[in-house]
Amino acid sequence: MLLIKNLQAVVTQNSDHQIIQDGAILVEKDKIADIGQSTKLEKKYAKLKKKIIDGRGKVAIPGLINMHTHAAMTLLRGFADDMPFKAWLEQKIWPAEAKFSPADIYSGTKLACDEMLASGTATFNNMYWQAGPELRAIKESALRDFMGLPIMDIGPMDFGPNYVVKTYKQFKSKVSDKIKIVLAPHAIYTVSEKTLIWCKKFADDNNLLLHIHLSETEEEVKNCLKKHRCRLPDLQFEIGFGCNAAWKAVESGRKRGAGHGRAGFKQQSGYVRRNEIGRVDS
Ligand SMILES: [Zn+2]
Structure with missing residues (x-):
């Protein structure tokens, strides 16, 4: 598992084209397993063994x-x-x-x-x-x-x-x-x-x-x-x-x-x- 946290924004392509400020992305193997606000995801997956990348100052966009x-x-x-x-x-x-x-x-x-x-x-x-x-x-x-x-x-x-x-x-x-x-x-x-x-x-x-x-x-x-x-x-x-x-x-x-x-x-x-x-x- 990999958690990229503290992203300035996560730009999604969901039906609302939602942009999540202070976002995070959880990656499992080669797939995005979850996205959301950084604090929420950190709490939700606190017990999970994972690598963490600090995405401060960066924006994640779809490929x-x-x-x-x-x-x-x-x-x-x-x-x-x-x-x-x-x-x-x-x-x-x-x-x-x-x-x-x-x-x-x-x-x-x-x-x-x-x-x-x-x-x-x-x-x-x-x-x-x-x-x-x-x-x-x-x-x-x-x-x-x-x-x-x-x-x-x-x-x-x-x-x-x-x-x-x-x-x-x-x-x-x-x-x-x-x-x-x-x-x-x-x-x-x-x-x-x-x-x-x-x-x-x-x-x-x-x-x-x-x-x-x-x-x-x-x-x-x-x-x-x-x-x-x-x-x-x-x-x-x-x-x-x-x-x-x-x-x-x-x-x-x-x-x-x-x-x-x-x-x-x-x-x-x-x-x-x-x-x-x-x-x-x-
Ligand atoms: Zn050509």
Whole structure:
């Protein structure tokens, strides 16, 4: 047992979103067994043999959720800076990733897990190829993972439906309560409409969530408007997807399960202008 006491506040996610001032948390094995005011919990569990941590000056919050990441790409941090997104991705990142061994992906994912834990992240939504080493790294960490199986059928990478079905069959029995498989069609510029529709059906048939880049860059939004005469969230919604988004998707995504990823921050191409949040263009 572990008692963390004298916390300035414990922020809960109970139905009242209660914030307990001068709070304490009792932990049994790897689960929160009780929370409440510090003096009350100390009294209630006075006779219990336990380790005590003084949380004075600290606030306990629920674990954060990283809504979008490519965990193993921690290994590419600082690689190919100051390039436009498309050139960065196609000329530098994809060729470098093609050389990643399973050991590289395991190490990169492990590093990402450690960094996420250090920042208070408890769950992450990942999109990366080679599920085997990812699974191994996750099982060694305390994190929960939505393990996105990538799908791409436009461009040099070939992760089409055959790859997905094979990978899903291989790993579906190896996941646990804290690891769930998700279908991750990469983006509309790397996945054909036919395959996106296949993804939706496969996800429905197997009760899987979908994870996709959406409105990642301004160029992607402009191309979509030109080709489909609508914005990406509307196109995705037509196909039957929820969304992960910047730009207008922030607004429409509130109704459809969107998160704002930070992956594009490296190129300053995936940011949201503060004054655009909450505004929907016609
Ligand atoms: Zn991404």
